[in-house]
Amino acid sequence: MCMVNEIDYGTPASKSDRMVTLTIDGKVVTVPEGTSIMRAAREAGIEVPKLCANDMMKAYGSCRLCLIEIEGRNGTPASCTTPVAEGIKVATQTDRLGSIRRGVMELYMSDHPADCPACAEGDCDMVEMAAKVGLTENRYGPNGENHVAPLLHGDTNPHFREQDLSNPYFAYDPAKCIVCSLCVRACGEVQGTFALTVEGRGFESRIAASMDDPFLESECVSCGACVQACPTGALREKTVIEKGMPEWSAVTTCAYCGVGCTFKAEMRGEEVVRMVPYKEGQANRGHSCVKGRFAWGYATHKDRILNPMIREKITDPWQEVSWDEAFAYIAKEFRRLQYQYGKGSVGGITSSRCTNEETYLVQKLVRQGFGNNNVDTCARVCHSPTGYGLRMTYGTSAGTQDFDSVEHTDVVLVIGANPTDAHPVFGSRMKKRLREGARLIVIDPRRIDLVRTPHVQADYHLPLRPGTNVAMLTALAHVIVEEGLVDEQFVRERCDWDAFQDWAEFVLQPEHSPEAVEKYTGVPAEQVRAAARLYATGGNAAIYYGLGVTEHSQGSTAVMAIANLAMATGNIGRPGVGVNPLRGQNNVQGSCDMGSFPHELPGYRHIADDATRAVYESLWGVKLDNEPGLRIPNMLDAAVDGSFKGLYVQGEDILQSDPNTKHVAAGLAAMECVVVHDLFLNETANYAHVFLPGSTFLEKDGTFTNAERRINRVRKVMEPKNKYADWEVTQKMAQALGLDWNYQHPSEIMDEIAKTTPTFAGVSFDLLDRVGSVQWPCNEKAPLGTPVMHMDGFVRGKGRFIRTAYVPTDEKVGPRFPLLLTTGRILSQYNVGAQTRRTANMTWHEEDRLEIHPNDAEDRGIRDGDYVKLASRSGETSLRARITDRVAPGVVYTTFHHPDTQANVVTTEYSDWATNCPEYKVTAVQVSPSNGPTEWQRDYNDQAKRSRRIVHAEPAE
């Protein structure tokens, strides 16, 4: 076990095709034009000393350590800011350079603490650089003016500043800082927040957050880019200060959102010291956000349940039992239920949080072991319309691009997504492109950060009323067809021409014009027309969308409308364009790929397809049911009706994340054996009879598939604290049910997936270990995967245009419920918050708040911070209000990260017509002043408290 070390080339790679040859220290080097001399040297194995350069940021040339000499040129230019030129002869090491570097370093060291603990631990480059340039003594001594000592000549030192410990995850110690500006540049260039600056000038200059505020009160979003960039001990992770430097590391994949960032888990023994984003990670390219970088403390949180537990009734306290007892109990109960109530009375739910291999096993358990297709996944409640809509139009259920594609985009259209909060690392990559000049259209009821954030401003923000996406998208299509902006050549070559003509005739109907739909959307027609023109004519145009598109009664229709727009304008099949769903969870793409839906086997093959079933039947040795099984809402309905009795839920909190909480609770309460397999006693576990402790992503091997179809490796860095990784638990459960499973390692599960699934045919752990990651389809035709899909034609053959008629949702405002509620996510928290609530991320978001427009607040006598009751026809809850004009009058908004809020008590049972994806984004509500929690919240909390009692087993003698 050793550290995974990355080479820092000092400046970013040049993208030029023209090559330049030069000589550095006698070595002939050929590099792309525009490469810095520093980088060219490093590629040739020559390390030029440096402090202020880093290959994540543009060259800056401030530290003056990296000077070089070029034959025939005057002076000693900085190698970071000097580009290579044909035929030049560079010397990186001469007596003159050595003497200049020692002089510079001597000055730095005279203002750097002699006892810098970071230097001692190897977390500060200063001592290393001093050694590298051969500095052995310092003529200036420690008694001159400096930033290091609190006292100077017996007085307080005016230059000295105390450490800033306000951020929960990192410390800023100005005494160690050399003001090289790397942190300032990382914050601007990489993260795009611009929270840091250099204050003052000369010897007075200092790094400051915002207006010399504590970091926590500044604009800082705690992404960690500055800490990663800092070459000194000035910015350090608090965990490193507490635990010491890591001893070994492994490359793995973050388990938060669908961006799927690659990290190095840096370890001491079995303890994580820090997570550092990995530059070779093709999704994140060395960047991170506050969740992946810092919020991993939940993995060892005291709330984690480590022993299996059972109870006969959900009103009983939990009894800790051995793993064998738990498996035997489950096997007995599930067999009993199936005997008593029929084969279809049990089912399973796979998790978008678990690995592909684990998900595959759960659906296999249901199909092979339970003998039915009652398997579903949490993607039901988020991106099932994406799967349906894109399959109908293009032929595959996934996004068309990789994230790198955004670097070639000229027009970004964001609809129903909030990348800077929900997919922050991709948000930063998008903002970088926008700062380079790409244009931006935002379609969202709320003024998300992207609409206007330092150095980025949307050209058009179309603040439509929640629930009118389809009307808006069809109006955009209307303009494109009416104004002759269709890419006819593309459509004729690549798409079904008849379907196009039918669609064009449909969208041209006057009722789809922006002028006509204005009455639904509330967006001025001229704005819609201008946005449509920009999208169709602005160059490479890419659409990025999220749950604001899918979680509607017309979610699938909206996805198809998006697909239509991209086809009509020829924005498919090359870098920089495409249709890009921003997936919510780390492995939601993978869980869908792995056959988690009741009607699909892995690789999106319908269960009714005899040939596909035959593959699995011969391998698994069972006859598979050719009828689709129950979806989650159907399972709950059936449970209430008394025909569905047993459920295995892996890593999902359906009680908190599924709509109409009361109905979910009633369904679960009606079952006789609910098995919850999770890290924590989540809300669903309040209704469970068996609790199986889960393992974290740090405790297992496997793969996650991110929003760009990228299959990334997850690597085990510690033994599961609960004894078994999740795949082992499912396997042992299967064995208890009498199945002959015998996987020794998750790689064997992936081999089975590859053997049976054409789109995964080329995937193996060996391949992933060699190349890092691949994007499916990965098979004979594309041995290293497929970054951009539909390059030479659509997967389904000809792209298919589909009519997208706008049907207003049945959820309408009226006198009793005059406001529309829509929901979203915030940067520091993640979904139901089971993980982030158990970390210091709580510092930023202690509670969910209801955003309400000042006019609506005033009408109701609500002041900022007041408790308000939020009521819909489904139920009511209470939370505190935040008054803001980010939402339009008539619209209110909240996040759903805290179980106390129970926003889904309010949401209704309406769902997408095609996929049952719940309509979370539109609920008619009323808001009124309130004194505190509602009766439901109080009852629920009492029940939860009772339900979480545990009787600990006596330790064995």
Add this chain to the structure above:
Amino acid sequence: MQPASTDLITSIMPIIDRWKQEEGPLLPILNGILREFGYVPREVIPTIADALNLSRADVYGVVSFYHDYRAEPTGRHVLKLCRAEACQSMGGDAVAERLQQLLGVRFGETSIDGSVTLEPVYCLGLCACAPSAMLDGEVIGRLDEAKAAEIAAEVRS
């Protein structure tokens, strides 16, 4: 920091609006505020940042870089005395000491009666007439004890 008062914002908005559409508007806006107030109240930074779609840090970095963008109001007069090498070599130290005595302030301070603010400056480009100073924008050369007294009398009057 206190948020800027409505009055303050009302008075800087015309300055921001005057320059907002120009290329590189930040320095002209800060100069405009300096002309209007004689200093740059730090509370206005968020307003400027918002108007120009910059971060607060962006604006603060620029404001704190230039000594002229003072955080506090000055006295009625501003005296800048050159403390750079040429003036020092021509007796600038003695003049500096004398002026501080006469005015009753140290460098960077404003006298209690509000008559004058004394600031160091590093080269006025007037080395040929060293030691030199600048009083309310007017340069004065060949400073000596007599001229120092004259200046003190003038700012006090």
